[in-house]
Amino acid sequence: MLDNIAILTAAPVFNVQLILDGIFIGAIFALAAYGLALVWGVMNVKNLAQGEFVIMGGYFAHVMAGWGIHPIIALIPAIVVMFLFGWGIYRLIIRWIIQHDMFTSLLATFGMALVIQQSLNLAFGPEIQTVDSGFEIRFILDGLVTVAEIKLVSFLLCVLLAGIVVVFMKRSRMGQAIRATAQDPRAARVMGIDTEKVYAFTFALNAAICGAAGVLISMIWVIQPFYGITHSIRSFVIVTAAGFGNLPGVIVSAFGLGLAEQYSGFVLGAEFQQATVVGLLVVVLVWRQLLLSRHRQVVQ
Amino acid sequence: MNALPNEHRIHLAVLAFGLAAPFIFGAFTFQFTILWIMILFALTWDMMGGQMGYNSLGNIVFFGAGMYICAVVQVGLYYDVGLYTAPDSSISGASFTYQQYFTGLVLGLICAAIGCVLLAFVMSSFLFGLRGPYFAIGTLGIALSAGELMGAWEWVGAGSGIAMPVFPGGVEARSLMFYFIALGAAAATYWFVRWLYSTRYGLAINAIRDDEEKAEAMGVHTKRYKSITWSFSAFFLGISGGLFGNMTGFIEPLEVAFPTVTFGIFMVAMALLGGKGTIWGPVIGATLFHVIKEVTWTYLLGWQWVALGLLIVINVVFFQQGIMGWMQRKWPERFGIQVDASMRKGSERPSDRTSTP
Numbered sequence: 041m042l043d044n045i046a047i048l049t050a051a052p053v054f055n056v057q058l059i060l061d062g063i064f065i066g067a068i069f070a071l072a073a074y075g076l077a078l079v080w081g082v083m084n085v086k087n088l089a090q091g092e093f094v095i096m097g098g099y100f101a102h103v104m105a106g107w108g109i110h111p112i113i114a115l116i117p118a119i120v121v122m123f124l125f126g127w128g129i130y131r132l133i134i135r136w137i138i139q140h141d142m143f144t145s146l147l148a149t150f151g152m153a154l155v156i157q158q159s160l161n162l163a164f165g166p167e168i169q170t171v172d173s174g175f176e177i178r179f180i181l182d183g184l185v186t187v188a189e190i191k192l193v194s195f196l197l198c199v200l201l202a203g204i205v206v207v208f209m210k211r212s213r214m215g216q217a218i219r220a221t222a223q224d225p226r227a228a229r230v231m232g233i234d235t236e237k238v239y240a241f242t243f244a245l246n247a248a249i250c251g252a253a254g255v256l257i258s259m260i261w262v263i264q265p266f267y268g269i270t271h272s273i274r275s276f277v278i279v280t281a282a283g284f285g286n287l288p289g290v291i292v293s294a295f296g297l298g299l300a301e302q303y304s305g306f307v308l309g310a311e312f313q314q315a316t317v318v319g320l321l322v323v324v325l326v327w328r329q330l331l332l333s334r335h336r337q338v339v340q
Numbered sequence: 341m342n343a344l345p346n347e348h349r350i351h352l353a354v355l356a357f358g359l360a361a362p363f364i365f366g367a368f369t370f371q372f373t374i375l376w377i378m379i380l381f382a383l384t385w386d387m388m389g390g391q392m393g394y395n396s397l398g399n400i401v402f403f404g405a406g407m408y409i410c411a412v413v414q415v416g417l418y419y420d421v422g423l424y425t426a427p428d429s430s431i432s433g434a435s436f437t438y439q440q441y442f443t444g445l446v447l448g449l450i451c452a453a454i455g456c457v458l459l460a461f462v463m464s465s466f467l468f469g470l471r472g473p474y475f476a477i478g479t480l481g482i483a484l485s486a487g488e489l490m491g492a493w494e495w496v497g498a499g500s501g502i503a504m505p506v507f508p509g510g511v512e513a514r515s516l517m518f519y520f521i522a523l524g525a526a527a528a529t530y531w532f533v534r535w536l537y538s539t540r541y542g543l544a545i546n547a548i549r550d551d552e553e554k555a556e557a558m559g560v561h562t563k564r565y566k567s568i569t570w571s572f573s574a575f576f577l578g579i580s581g582g583l584f585g586n587m588t589g590f591i592e593p594l595e596v597a598f599p600t601v602t603f604g605i606f607m608v609a610m611a612l613l614g615g616k617g618t619i620w621g622p623v624i625g626a627t628l629f630h631v632i633k634e635v636t637w638t639y640l641l642g643w644q645w646v647a648l649g650l651l652i653v654i655n656v657v658f659f660q661q662g663i664m665g666w667m668q669r670k671w672p673e674r675f676g677i678q679v680d681a682s683m684r685k686g687s688e689r690p691s692d693r694t695s696t697p
Contacts, residue, residue, distance in 0.1 A: 086473055136657045142473040143395040147608060148656040154601070154649030162642060269601070273484070276477055311499075315488035321481035329469040 044307045053184045058302040064191040064260065066298025067198040070291050071253040072271060073278035074202065075246035077290055080279060082222040082242045083138050088149040091271030092156040093247050097122055097254020098171075098263035099164055105171045111259050112173070115197070118255045119248045126247025130240045138239065153268060160265040171258040194256040201252055205245075206287065218242055273317055281324045358523050362516055373519045373587065375630045376526040380580050381607035382614065382622030383529045384573035389608065390616035391537065392569050393549030394468075398479030400604035401486050402577035403584070404597035405459055406452035408490065410582030411502050411591055413451045414444035425497035436505040444505060449582045456578030457571040464567035471552075480600070487598030501592035504585060518587045525583065529576045534619055536572070545569055549617075606633075609652045615662025624663055 048054055076090050097118050104114035133152060137145045175189040209215035220228045221238045229235050257263060257271075278297055282289030297320065304316040358376070362369045381403075389395045415424050418440055436444065463482065470478045491499045507514040536542055544565050547555040556562050585591050598604075606629065614625020632651065636644040655662075661669070668675050 086477075133653060133657055140660065143476055144656055144660065146395075146397070146473055146476055147612070148653055150605065151609075151649045151652030151656060154605075154652065155646050158645035158649060162646070269484075273481065280474075280477075311492055312488070315485050315492070318481045318485035318488065322478060322485065325470055325474055325478040325481070326466050328474075329466075332469070 048306070051184075054306075057185045058306055059299060060185070060187060061191075062299035062302040063295055064195050064298075065301070066295040067195050068253050068256050068260075069274050069278060069297055070294030071198055071202060071256075072250050073275040073282075073290050073294055074205070074287070075249040075253075076275040077279045077282070077286075078218075078242055078249075079246045082218055083134075083239050084142060085134060085138060085145040085243075086142055086149070086276075087246070088146055088272050089153040089156060089268075090246075090250060090275045091268030091273075092153045092160075093122065093126070093250035093268075094254040094257060094271045095160065095263055095265065095268045096125070096156065097251030098258035099160055099169075099254075100251065101171050101255040101258045102164070102169050102263070110173070111171045111255055112193070112197070115252055115255050118251045122251030123244045123248040125251075126244035127240055129247070130243040134243055135236075135239070153272070157265045157268050164265065166265060168262045168264045169258070170262045173259045188260065191260050194260050197256060198253075201249070205249065214238075214241060270314055270317055273321055277317065277321045277324055280321070280328060355527070358527070362519050369515045369519050371630075371634060373515070373522045375627065376519075376522040377580050377584060378606070378610060378626040378630050379623050380522075380526045380529045380576055381603065382610040382626040383526075383533055384576050385607040386611045386616055386618075386622045387533060387536075387545075387569055387573045390611060390618070390621070391542065391549060392545040392566065393552075394566065394570075395472075395476045395608070396479040396570075397476045397604065397608065398481070398483035398600070399573060399577060399607060400598055400600055401463075401479075401483050402456040402460065402574040403581040403603065404486060404490070404593070406456050406578030406581030407585035407591055407597045408496060408502075408581075409455040409578070410445075410448035410452040411504060411585055412496065413448040414441075414505055414586075415502070417444050417447065422495050425495070425502050436508060438508050441505055441508050445586060448586075449579055452578040452582035453575045454578075456574040456581075460571035460574035461567055464563075464570050468563060468566045468570075483598060483600040483604055487594045487600065490593040490597065497591075499593065501590060501596070504589050504591065506589070507586075518583065521583055522580075522587075525576065525579050530619075530623070532572075532576075537619065541565075605652070609655060612660065612662055613655050615664030615666070615668075618662075618664040618668075621662050621664035628663070 048058075072090060072094050075093075076087060079085050079087050100118040100121060101111040101114045104117070105111055129152070133148060134145075137148050173190045173193075175193065177186055177188045179186055209219065217228070217233045217238050218241070220231070220233060221235050221242075225235050228238070254263070274297060278290055278293045281293040281296075297317070300320060301313055301316055305313040308316070358372075361372050365372070381399075385396070385399055388399065412421055415421050418436065467475065467478055467482070490496065496502060507517075544555070544560050547558070547560055548562055548565060552562055581597070585596070588596055591597055610625040610629045611622045612625065613629055614623065615621030629651075633644075633648065636647045640647055659666070668677065
């Protein structure tokens with residue numbers, strides 16, 4: 041472990057590699073986390089199946105690649121299909137748990153996650169998959185730092201998608217309706233907004249965003265039926281650290297998480313990468329609690 | 341409270357069945373042992389989730405911690421643990437005499453229980469400020485990271501785990517012994533929670549569930565109550581963990597010791613299925629869940645996990661009150677709940693389920 045830190049200080053160029061990878065992967069984390077923040081903020085549902093949606097998107101790209109369709113083109117059908125899937129899930133399950141307490145939504149979506157990951161496992165097997173995008177790998181800084189072109193492309197696609205979603209939320213009528221519902225569902229209903237439709241649309245939009253993130257993940261990283269839970273935890277870490285409704289916060293903490301994972305993977309070893317994510321979750325929650333405890337008096 | 345009619349007869353019947361089961365259904369002794377452990381799981385989860393309103397997704401931590409503490413004590417009494425768990429160790433297959441084995445087992449189970457209580461106190465010091473869903477997510481994170489961290493700790497065998505001391509007697513005696521320890525542990529848990537909920541302590545934790553701020557304002561030391569309740573459930577979970585590790589004969593961090601997505605979620609699902617916040621609910625839920633699990637495992641090979649996930653979703657979304665809750669609404673008089681005559685005509689349920697005497 042100390043050796044690895046020594047490498048980083050002796051050859052700062054490795055830091056460039058880690059930072060670049062952290063940013064490229066963090067952008068995708070931000071996408072999925074934004075979806076979670078949306079659902080959490082608008083309908084107060086904590087979706088533990090978030091990561092499974094991401095992995096579903098990844099397998100969609102995998103299937104399309106099997107048919108000879110390039111994964112970047114697969115983005116569009118993946119978004120459409122995942123949107124419809126999210127709408128269906130809303131009609132079937134989520135609709136019934138909005139009124140319940142939040143633990144219900146956690147547990148119900150966890151059961152959903154179980155169903156999705158096991159179905160994927162039955163359909164595709166437990167092997168780790170990746171989708172070949174056909175882009176080249178570039179060497180910069182005297183060949184010490186490698187940058188796969190696909191990572192750059194996926195970063196740009198990520199920014200593009202995020203931009204579309206943000207503009208949609210700000211400008212379109214549906215986006216305005218979603219924000220109004222988030223502020224006060226009852227007032228929104230009085231104003232003639234069909235909140236049921238808004239909820240369904242929000243959940244479907246979240247599934248579509250996750251699906252897009254999954255397609256990108258499948259190109260620059262790996263997918264496997266059981267990797268979903270880690271993605272869910274990542275989204276929770278980011279949203280809890282940033283607070284929902286705070287888009288810049290989500291982006292910053294997503295990049296932070298990406299960097300933290302890359303560094304811990306390098307310094308502590310790859311087997312600690314997952315432990316870092318869950319460890320960070322606990323740290324973020326406790327830190328948040330410390331902030332809150334200043335405002336509250338408890339009988340000790 | 342929440343009493344079933346003719347409870348004493350039911351107790352006697354269950355106890356008689358429990359004592360006779362391994363001799364009548366000899367082939368299923370292992371399944372019955374698991375069933376008692378499952379009942380213990382559901383009861384300990386219900387202490388937190390049902391009675392105190394703190395829904396933990398990470399109680400499995402104590403199960404795994406108890407398992408590891410018990411194993412380390414059992415091995416450590418006679419050998420060097422680091423050497424024993426080393427992959428190319430010469431003593432990894434070391435045998436234990438009768439006396440060594442039983443001393444180790446008893447001491448190990450005691451240490452597991454005490455160690456888990458201490459762990460619960462340590463964890464409660466920083467986790468109990470979290471409320472509602474944050475508590476659930478935080479405990480889930482703890483459980484997931486515990487498995488990962490144990491998998492990286494060389495001294496206790498890291499990812500390849502620990503081979504437990506081999507039982508010095510025959511196969512039959514072994515399964516019977518573990519069966520009766522599991523039965524004893526489950527029965528002890530049942531009687532303990534039954535007694536606990538009938539005391540002022542039970543009222544205090546129910547007050548925390550119903551409204552923590554008001555309970556605080558009434559002078560209930562909420563933080564103390566919460567830590568102590570958690571350490572109660574940790575006590576029994578630690579024993580069950582040590583027991584399960586010895587029964588399996590092999591400890592591995594992710595699948596056996598910290599199975600967050602299997603046992604860790606099952607205990608929640610079982611308590612909810614039976615009806616949380618009742619005494620019989622977790623028992624009935626655990627039994628039913630275990631039967632469903634075994635049937636799907638046998639007849640739906642490959643699809644069993646999908647079936648279980650669907651069961652959890654349907655249970656949580658459409659049948660949240662659980663079996664006991666449903667029965668209390670259907671026949672409130674049988675549970676000693678006074679129903680206003682005007683209420684009975686108009687609506688179908690008593691106004692507030694928590695106001696049961």
